[in-house]
Amino acid sequence: MADTRLIQSRYRLLDVIGRGGMGEVWRARDESLGRHVAVKCLKPMGPQHDQSFTRILRERFRREARVAAALQHRGVTVVHDFGEYDGVLYLVMELLDGRNLSQLLEDNEQHPLPVPEIVDIAEQVADALGYTHQQGIVHRDLKPANIMRLTDGTVKICDFGIARLGHDIGFTSRLTGTGIAMGTPHYMSPEQISGGNVDHRSDLYSLGCVLYEIATGVPPFDLDDAWAVLVGHRDTQPEPLRTHRAELPGFFDRVVLELLAKTPEERPADAGDLRQRIAVGRTGEQQHLPPAGHAQPSGQVRLAPPVPVLRPGRQPLGPGPRLPSWTRGMTVGHRASGATHLGLAPPDHSAGLTGEWTTGTDLRALTGGVPLARPERPTPSPELLSTLANRHSAGLNLGRLGHWEEAGEVHRAVAAEREHALGPDHPDTLSSRFEVAFTLSRTGRAADALREFDRVAQGRERTMGPDHPETLAARQEAAYVLGQLGRHFEAHQVYAAVLASRERSMGPDHPDTLRCRHNLAFNLSRLGRLEDSFRMARDVAHARSRLLGASHPDTLVTLYEVAYTLGQLGRWSDALQTYQQVARARATTLGADHPDTLSARYEVGISLGRLGRSAEALELYRALVDDRTRVVGPADPETLRARHGLGVNLGRLARWEEALAESRDVCEIRERILGPDHPDTLVSRREVAVGLGWLGRWADALTVYRTVAEARERVLGADHPDALASRNDEAHCLEQLGRGTEAVELYRKVAALRQQRGVEPH
Structure with a gap:
């Protein structure tokens, strides 16, 4: 901020009296009351922080500022005011002499x-x-x-x-x-x-x-x-x-x-x-x-004359516990100095826990195990550490742009070099491994991602403890990947354990605790525990609304999940109202063209169709296709999803020729872009078969149904619910063609597979 700048037409900044890791403190004049104050300005969030994080920071700042302002004691600094000006959060305090x-x-x-x-x-x-x-x-x-x-x-x-x-x-x-x-x-x-x-x-x-x-x-x-x-x-x-x-x-x-x-x-x-x-x-x-x-009387604190001080850890300490020998020779960490005025400088986390970790010794010593003797690891140069930190940031930026494959390559290379320079359990190495796993989960390699997240969680548990937030973050991502793999019962167990730890260590209203509860609610619905899922999602939505506001993106994400579960429960009127509420709020807070706003509009269309209001759904999807095409292009998967919804509702209105043409066009584009066996492609192919059947072209429909069933069995397995549904479609088509014996045999086969799947252990 420039000298003599006026904040909120009231606080004139005069000169900087302190700087640190989170911002700077100015001596200022309160023009309204004619007194000098201290104004602490937090550093504005740069492009390295996503919008969601920035919003959470802003909300947390306001709440904590209110807490600080409510403290009234001679031993606590008085907080007069707080706010935000030109994107900078500020706190106005008494000026201390x-x-x-x-x-x-x-x-x-x-x-x-x-x-x-x-x-x-x-x-x-x-x-x-x-x-x-x-x-x-x-x-x-x-x-x-x-x-x-x-x-x-x-x-x-x-x-x-x-x-x-x-x-x-x-x-x-x-x-x-x-x-x-x-x-x-x-x-x-x-x-x-x-x-x-x-x-x-x-x-x-x-x-x-x-x-x-x-x-x-x-x-x-x-x-x-x-x-x-x-x-x-x-x-x-x-x-x-x-x-x-x-x-x-x-x-x-x-x-x-x-x-x-x-x-x-x-x-x-x-x-x-x-x-x-x-x-x-x-x-x-x-x-x-x-x-x-x-x-x-002098106003000065008397200081004692110099006293020779034995520095603990430097000279022999006599009998008693000693730090392990592997701590010797490490680089200097952060300690208090007069340069950090007014407590502004928290530890510098930008390069990891220490920046330079010279030990190669087994870190089980931290948790009570016996350290294994290994050669000492050479001290990496500051230049190497800085280079690796910059490359790590570049990988993060690639991920934010959606370039997950390239991001993964960068993080894998950095992880290998950090492991060589710092050790496999160094926080920076594990941070790179975490990002490797994250890119794997975003590129469809869920099994590989799960192995990597488990590895990171185990390393963080050894060095930081089982309840440390970063350990829990890795375990929570592992649970998410388990869900991607369809292993929802295992995911439930991990989510439940992480949630218990987060509630114990952070409290029930911490953003990470609520995020975990949200994920657990989502997973409960995938387990078929719809009532439990609905209640938990509703409670999380209420908590987020209370803490962050009714229109906060996190609140709306959970409300979206509430609406989804209501639909699964068959409560489509309630689901429609909730989806409409989310869509309106997102349009206001995020913008009409934001992907999340458009997603909520899509679900509004689903609900309208389920309620038999297909004409309204059709008009909604026409507008949505236009908006999606304008924003992301005609071949984007989300544009194609909106077109699929358009075709479905054309069919519900008995406009089958138009519906068939729409479904074929969408299927062709999806096959070209996503591949012939992609779930979205197969959904479109099935819709083609549905249209052919309604037009009386059952022989053509049978060929398409079989193609879908064979692909789903190949990709998902013969007993997967989607594969079984496709075989049911095929049997229905055989019935329509008068081939009842074949249809009955196929129905029996499907029933046997369903029964077998029902008694399998989960």
């Missing part, structure tokens, strides 16, 4: 703060967290850069809404390609790292990391790589603080180590409990503390 804890450490060359300041900061932050946790709000990204010490000594926590928004971006965007949970590695709780359930006790762990750092000068696990830091949080006990700084009070050492317990149950019950422990300890050891400098 002070330094964040990261800056205070940097001012003193990373040496720790004075003891009374540390204890006072701990007590004030505990008080603020106690308030926010009572409101049901978890910060999720507490770190030194998000805690401000004002010139009057007040301590304030910043970025509640933005931290939660970043959490949701990390969990909902498939384009991050890394799978790491939201949070800065040096301050993440073990449950965040594992992708487990995160509640208020995760904030207490992060506070423990912050207090450890301001008391000793370094975080509890100050190792050379972000991955090693994460493993330290999960698997290694931190060194007592007084090992590094003897003058720290004993009670403070104990409190911080309790905060850093590996499981939430071992930590203080809540922030109120923590504050009480600090107060009791402070009273008990008051004689050891110099007077607290809560409000110093």
